[in-house]
Amino acid sequence: MTVKIPRDKENDYTREAAEARRTFAAEKTNAKLNHVGQFSFEPTVLQGNIENFIGVAQIPIGLAGPLLVNGEYAKGEFFVPLATTEGTLVASYNRGMKLLRESGGVTTTVVDDAMQRAPVFVFPSAREARDFSVWIKENFDEIKGRAEETTSVGKLRDVQQFPASRFLYLRFNFTTGDAAGQNMVGKATKAACDWIQFAYPKKIERYQLEGSFATDKKTSFVNTLHTRGKRVIAEATIPADKLKEIMHVSVEKVFQARLASQFGGYLAGVNNNGAHSANGITAIFIACGQDVANVAESSAAAVYAEITKSGDYYFSITIPSL
Structure with a gap:
């Protein structure tokens, strides 16, 4: 036994x-x-x-900062806890935060907010799936009401539709306040789907609550384009003299390195054309008790940089699924 x-x-x-x-x-x-x-x-x-x-x-926790943030909600200087056993990680972030502080800080903007559950409904043929698609659009208000009965925080923003074969994948997009909200939206979507099964007048062959179109804890094109969690853009303009003083490198050399690494990332097929933003996100998640597996989607990023007309260095990072 x-x-x-x-x-x-x-x-x-x-x-x-x-x-x-x-x-x-x-x-x-x-x-x-x-x-x-x-x-x-x-x-x-x-x-x-x-x-x-x-x-x-x-797990050891180091402290970096202060980081000067010019956000819509977070404003001012912040010290950042980083849990890691990777030597030089805290020192590297601390140095970058010093550069940002000396340059006037980093401006952060949340441009989208959506947490998903993505059920899939199966029908005898694509035409029945198409009919169901129309019915979902016509009954959105009732679906929204059923979902929101289960939560005082979550709000159903919209339901995206992705038909394929005789399947219809529905991507329920919720706002969840300050919570990550995966369990919250799962419960809400289940309530909505139970009502859909009861109320839809035609035959539904079967459905499952998650059809992997939410791509929970996975990197995906759909999350990069449509957001999972918070879609955040951070940007800063680094004066050339500060870059030289603190990092001992010119704007031109940094920009040349950016172009070469961006090209290499394209050839490799990476989900992030920047540096290792996953390092900092992971260290913060562990230090603050977040679900660290979400780094899988949070690691995706799009970096853009340019040399300004005044010869300074503009740098931005867009994190689509934080």
């Missing part, structure tokens, strides 16, 4: 339950878990966040 991981049916979120599992793991693997078992919070706060809790992984 397979030995099972210990669980407490009455209350599995206690220090005792975690210790029982650490003891079990140590016996089965000969691993020493002394540091894993040292944490400062009560396990009761973890319900809904993790199962079979045994302890914590300790």
Whole structure:
């Protein structure tokens, strides 16, 4: 009989339950878990966040900054926590933040906001799928109402349609406030789809709640074009003298390097024609307790740079799925 991981049916979120599992793991693997078992919070706060809790992984956090941000909501100087074991990462970001600060800061703009769930509906033929498409458009207000009954924060913005063969993929786009909102929109979309199945007067062969058109935690063309999460643009103009003083390089040489690396990225087929923005995003996600797997789509970026008429360096990065 397979030995099972210990669980407490009455209350599995206690220090005792975690210790029982650490003891079990140590016996089965000969691993020493002394540091894993040292944490400062009560396990009761973890319900809904993790199962079979045994302890914590300790990751070093460095502090970079201040970063001067000229945003519509975030304004001023900010110190940025970065969790990493990659040497020089914090130092590199700290140096870049110094350059931006000396150059007047970075201007940030959120240009789109949408979190998705993308169900797929299957019909006997493409014509039935097309009829369903028309019905969805005609009944959007009711669909929106059913979805929003499940959440006080999420708002259904629109439903995009992508027909293929006898399938119709529906991309439900929600705004979710300050939450990432994947679970929120999943629940809301399920409520809407349950009503659709009940109310649609014709035959639906079957449907599934996610048809992989939301491309959750994957890089995709559809997210790059249509946004998943927040679509953010950050831009700054770096004076030539500041670039030379702090980075010890001329505007012309930086721009030449940008063109060469951009060309190489095109040849390689990358999803980001800039540098490693995923490094900083990952380090912030870990430091702040975000779902780090979302770096898969958050790593996509489009960088644009030019030398201004005054000889300074304009640089921008568009992150379509943050």
